[in-house]
Amino acid sequence: MSAGGVLGWLVLAALAPGAAHLRAGWRKTGLTLIACYAAALLTLLGVWLVNDFDSLVGSLTQSFQLIAIIVIAGVLGLAWFVLIVHSFVVLRPGRLPQSGQILTGTLAGLLAVVVMVPFGTLGQLAWTSNQTIDGIFQESPADGESPVAQPKPEDPWAGRERVNILLLGGDADDHRVGVRTDSMNLASIDVKTGNTVLFSLPRNLEDVRFRPGTPMAQRFPDGFRLPADPGGGRSDLLNSVWEYADAHPEIFGGKQRQGPKVLMDTIGYTLGVKVDWYALVNMWGFARLIDAIGGITLTVETDVVFGKYNEGLVKAGTRRLKGADAMWYARSRTNSDDYTRMRRQRCVLGALLGQADPATVLTRFSKIALATKELIRTDIPRPMLSHLVPLALKVKNAKVTSVQFVPPLINTGYPDWDKIRTIAAKAIRDSATVKPPVAASSSASPTASSSPSPKKTAKQGSGNPAKGLTEGCGGSL
Structure with missing residues (x-):
């Protein structure tokens, strides 16, 4: 496989995890990665279809949701980094000429870092949101301010029009x-x-x-x-x-x-x-x-x-x-x-x-x-x-x-x-x-x-x- 081929399969693996493993003959690992990726995408699609956009945005103001996003973004960012590194290894770049090894190794390392950026950005947005909301809103009213009952999911407005x-x-x-x-x-x-x-x-x-x-x-x-x-x-x-x-x-x-x-x-x-x-x-x-x-x-x-x-x-x-x-x-x-x-x-x-x-x-x-x-x-x-x-x-x-x-x-x-x-x-x-x-x-x-x-x-x-x-x-x- 040429240096261009190695880099092409790495880019494809970043978009469709498991593609590089299938190309390298790691059939079982490749199919498992693709299956997990497809299941995650279908789950996200299901959540999107079941919930309307406004409700989804509203749910993202809850602390546990934002903390979960931070954790998930961190885990996925690390997982994508490991995926690129392992995909590079299974494609056996050692068979390339020395110049090809240096080129593909450098670009593979850069790609491994780049794929983490979206997840890092998402985690940063969630962290900033949580800190901002915590700085403005409170779980319960302060002294002298209006007491409010906890909202009920079936009727958060308590019958108010x-x-x-x-x-x-x-x-x-x-x-x-x-x-x-x-x-x-x-x-x-x-x-x-x-x-x-x-x-x-x-x-x-x-x-x-x-x-x-x-x-x-x-x-x-x-x-x-x-x-x-x-x-x-x-x-x-x-x-x-x-x-x-x-x-x-x-x-x-x-x-x-x-x-x-x-x-x-x-x-x-x-x-x-x-x-x-x-x-x-x-x-x-x-x-x-x-x-x-x-x-x-x-x-x-x-x-x-x-x-x-x-x-x-x-x-x-x-x-x-x-x-x-x-x-x-x-x-x-x-x-x-x-x-x-x-x-x-x-x-x-x-x-x-x-x-x-x-x-x-x-x-x-x-x-x-x-x-x-x-x-x-x-x-x-x-x-x-x-x-x-x-x-x-x-x-x-x-x-x-x-x-x-x-x-x-x-x-x-x-x-x-x-x-x-x-x-x-x-x-x-x-x-x-x-x-x-x-x-x-x-x-x-x-x-x-x-x-x-x-x-x-x-x-x-x-x-x-x-x-x-x-x-x-x-x-x-």
């Missing part, structure tokens, strides 16, 4: 005491269809009401109201509820870190829903996440000025923004107001949802994992991830609408609480009756040349405050 997750953006840094939630959005998700309503609440909502019978309601029976700050500002707006509750454990019988629980209950009471979990995002950590996926493409309607001395500028136009510029676009209040900023934040969320496709996530996984670990604080228990991940994949291709409780819809200084709950209830009912589209996500922003359907036009004409997630975002992609 919707799951409500509070998405918060905070400005925590080394120079600020406490947590101020300057961005507050509640995602109400239909567990069957993935149809979602994103309720945006303004940070400056005044006279916030607390659920009757709670310690905060007893302290503030007429609404959340404190004396003005020395500088004339206010520390009794909706974005201060978490911070205030954390700073006054005496209200809760000495219990510490009640801020998340209080804010969840307060926003749930405001909207007339039960909030299941929260996720607090560090806004500047969010910028790192955007950088990790390579930036997001947005249409900036007008120049956005930022900085202490207005020295920064995000220019108008459609472009791919890095994380810092995307965050300034979302957060700047210079020459603007809170309500315009809320709309821009919604546009950034919509762009991230639409552009973080599976291929991007996979190719940039390590960067995304590191950014995410530094980004999020949540009380979502890890056992729920195997159910929430498939639900999140449904949301990506479902109908996502948004309701922003800003003027003129409501007066933030004198909110009509009954009106807020009525609007929220209607938006949820409408979301439940809308079937997800077959093709592209309906949350995508329409182009200038597209025409809304008669049904959609009728709804908008009737003053329905629910809008597409990226509606009004200037053609964000």
Whole structure:
């Protein structure tokens, strides 16, 4: 056999274990290797056919699954290394001329190392995933956070038709005491269809009401109201509820870190829903996440000025923004107001949802994992991830609408609480009756040349405050 023949059979053996052994006359060993390989492939195919893709992805959030992948990847990588070495030996390269032996030996050694790379990469991805998930999620809630029963396989949602997750953006840094939630959005998700309503609440909502019978309601029976700050500002707006509750454990019988629980209950009471979990995002950590996926493409309607001395500028136009510029676009209040900023934040969320496709996530996984670990604080228990991940994949291709409780819809200084709950209830009912589209996500922003359907036009004409997630975002992609 020539040197080319030896190398050809080695490459074939890497793809079909046992091929080189059959060529060398090791019939029994070759057939055994091929049979084991075929059985493994059929098993994987069976698992793929029996389980849908979303459920498979969800199952990969469980620790024992990820650890099993790490172990299996290590064993298979070593086995493929040994396979190439043994295949080279049985092909008897010693019969080749010395130059041929050196060439085939060198390339065989290189091939033995190369075949381990995919298994090493898979093990590394599983290890990174497990470490990231461990760093964000917990097996059971911490003190002061919402207790959640272990999910049951037959009905992980415990009969609920919707799951409500509070998405918060905070400005925590080394120079600020406490947590101020300057961005507050509640995602109400239909567990069957993935149809979602994103309720945006303004940070400056005044006279916030607390659920009757709670310690905060007893302290503030007429609404959340404190004396003005020395500088004339206010520390009794909706974005201060978490911070205030954390700073006054005496209200809760000495219990510490009640801020998340209080804010969840307060926003749930405001909207007339039960909030299941929260996720607090560090806004500047969010910028790192955007950088990790390579930036997001947005249409900036007008120049956005930022900085202490207005020295920064995000220019108008459609472009791919890095994380810092995307965050300034979302957060700047210079020459603007809170309500315009809320709309821009919604546009950034919509762009991230639409552009973080599976291929991007996979190719940039390590960067995304590191950014995410530094980004999020949540009380979502890890056992729920195997159910929430498939639900999140449904949301990506479902109908996502948004309701922003800003003027003129409501007066933030004198909110009509009954009106807020009525609007929220209607938006949820409408979301439940809308079937997800077959093709592209309906949350995508329409182009200038597209025409809304008669049904959609009728709804908008009737003053329905629910809008597409990226509606009004200037053609964000």
